[in-house]
Amino acid sequence: MLEEQFKRATELINRHSDILLFTHQTPDGDAIGSLLATAIALENLGKRVVPFCADSVPEVFSFLPKIERVENKIGFQSQSVVILLDCQDFKRTGIDEKDFKILSNRFNLKEIDSIVIDHHPEENKGVLQYTSASVNIIEPKMAATTEILFELFENMKVKINKDIATCLLTGLITDTGGFQHSNTDPRVMRIAAILLTKGAHLNKIIRNIFQNKTMPSLKIWGRALERVKIDKTTKAAVSFLNRKDLEECHATLEDLSGVANMLSTIPEARFALFLTEYEPRKISGSLRSEEYKGVDVARLARRLGGGGHKLAAGFEIEGNPEDAFKIVNREILTDI
Amino acid sequence: MLEEQFKRATELINRHSDILLFTHQTPDGDAIGSLLATAIALENLGKRVVPFCADSVPEVFSFLPKIERVENKIGFQSQSVVILLDCQDFKRTGIDEKDFKILSNRFNLKEIDSIVIDHHPEENKGVLQYTSASVNIIEPKMAATTEILFELFENMKVKINKDIATCLLTGLITDTGGFQHSNTDPRVMRIAAILLTKGAHLNKIIRNIFQNKTMPSLKIWGRALERVKIDKTTKAAVSFLNRKDLEECHATLEDLSGVANMLSTIPEARFALFLTEYEPRKISGSLRSEEYKGVDVARLARRLGGGGHKLAAGFEIEGNPEDAFKIVNREILTDI
The missing domain is CATH 3.90.1640.10 (inorganic pyrophosphatase (n-terminal core))
Known part of the structure; x- marks a missing residue:
């Protein structure tokens, strides 16, 4: 054609x-x-x-x-x-x-x-x-x-x-x-x-x-994965990293690519929310889901001024991780 | 043919x-x-x-x-x-x-x-x-x-x-x-x-x-990855888990399949050694390497009574994780 x-x-x-x-x-x-x-x-x-x-x-x-x-x-x-x-x-x-x-x-x-x-x-x-x-x-x-x-x-x-x-x-x-x-x-x-x-x-x-995982990337993945929790109401798989985590593992944002995707595959999770304080008081949020789970994460991201696709979206907010999580919780997790 | x-x-x-x-x-x-x-x-x-x-x-x-x-x-x-x-x-x-x-x-x-x-x-x-x-x-x-x-x-x-x-x-x-x-x-x-x-x-x-990661498996992977260290002399990527880790994460040995492989892909590691205390005082050891790294891990495994292939081998030893690590260190890590 x-x-x-x-x-x-x-x-x-x-x-x-x-x-x-x-x-x-x-x-x-x-x-x-x-x-x-x-x-x-x-x-x-x-x-x-x-x-x-x-x-x-x-x-x-x-x-x-x-x-x-x-x-x-x-x-x-x-x-x-x-x-x-x-x-x-x-x-x-x-x-x-x-x-x-x-x-x-x-x-x-x-x-x-x-x-x-x-x-x-x-x-x-x-x-x-x-x-x-x-x-x-x-x-x-x-x-x-x-x-x-x-x-x-x-x-x-x-x-x-x-x-x-x-x-x-x-x-x-x-x-x-x-x-x-x-x-x-x-x-x-x-x-x-x-x-x-x-x-x-x-x-x-x-x-x-796909391979060649660096030490900083493995260590920071380790922290992110170990902290995962399932939010009881929304069935979101939630994890976070703060500045200190990144510094202690000598990791960069690039090392974190893929973490949110992995969280979204947990069978009992409807979608994944992954927050990273990449600079003091600057939080980047990643939202991911899977086709068969039927959640539109772009819609959630837009509520926080972000955007993206149905299965992969993101947003930025300011504040410390705890405040950020409260905002996200109010705006996103109660909307789902 | x-x-x-x-x-x-x-x-x-x-x-x-x-x-x-x-x-x-x-x-x-x-x-x-x-x-x-x-x-x-x-x-x-x-x-x-x-x-x-x-x-x-x-x-x-x-x-x-x-x-x-x-x-x-x-x-x-x-x-x-x-x-x-x-x-x-x-x-x-x-x-x-x-x-x-x-x-x-x-x-x-x-x-x-x-x-x-x-x-x-x-x-x-x-x-x-x-x-x-x-x-x-x-x-x-x-x-x-x-x-x-x-x-x-x-x-x-x-x-x-x-x-x-x-x-x-x-x-x-x-x-x-x-x-x-x-x-x-x-x-x-x-x-x-x-x-x-x-x-x-x-x-x-x-x-x-490949997907559908369970919560216990993500959490236990997290612990194993966060603990990885490169042994200075042998350039082995080493990590371990003990009974308590498995229990706290509600994880089984099956959840750990693939961890050693991932460790072996770290560019600065020549091979990976991953020890798991799966029952009190029973340690299972996994050795992995990559084709291009030129290490025969089966040879190392045989020194501890184990066996396997050139790039994937294993062994079992008894003792607490610290003792086990000392034995492995003496038998394997000094041999490489």
């Missing part, structure tokens, strides 16, 4: 030799995997490519091939086409106003050729905030942007080598939660099989992204 | 209408998945089948189709063929001497038709301890016994329905650690894709086997 778009994207890429690649800020495995896979594929076609990401690439992805090529300062040269990967809007790329102005002036963004390749639901008709992309390849049925890229590359007759395969598989693995989320469908599995045949380094991906 | 064996197994199955299925004791997902997939497949071919497992089936597998059919008392009737699944030896099935005698007398085991289907390395030439199987389908290159069964069923033209697909996928998922172990190859992925197309319940498998 995307064949027409693939054809147009291929024609457009064929016409240009200097290409600027963007992905979204706070990049995940699908963002970085898409960026590098596209950079390597286009370079192998003889293009000059600048892969750009406004934020520095998280340490866990440092094993990826050509990771050193990712730029976080825009050095514009003679690019004549822009590709947005795993996002649909320049706002999401995190480039600042100054750079955006340079980009606008240099390229006359309203007219520059641009391609959007993304698997998130379409945000606005017209898509790009500052221009309309020449080609939109937006397919929310795909589990990852690298899944779309795999099909595009096949269509373009790009030879998928070991490096490209590893980058594409990284996107598939991170966006399906290691083939555990419900977006893991037969197509994802078939593509994973082909990528493994092409030499994708499954072991490296798994070891770097 | 297994085609000849598949053909002989098919001929043998076609000749008999009453079939007794065995798997190993302390069954895992591949054992139970193989048992049920085979039972359903053979029943759909019009056979009468008794699926037997000496131990009761762990609660996490209770979601599997036809799980209620698994017998743990042998009620012999008129079976004339025996199939051993995910093991090669009657000893591993855990049937007691009395039952084995009945089985022997009833069936004249030396002569009964029998089929062994297993992916573990061949233990002895001749295979079955008490008899020689008529057909041996032993393929250690396969990630799971259910992977062999998938190929056998294709060969037998068994229609793989939703229930069979779920049972087969369960074996694939558990024996590849959720597609994360290095035995996850393109064939595993391709079969997983086909099983999903046939309606296998990926979500149910994941939710029941």
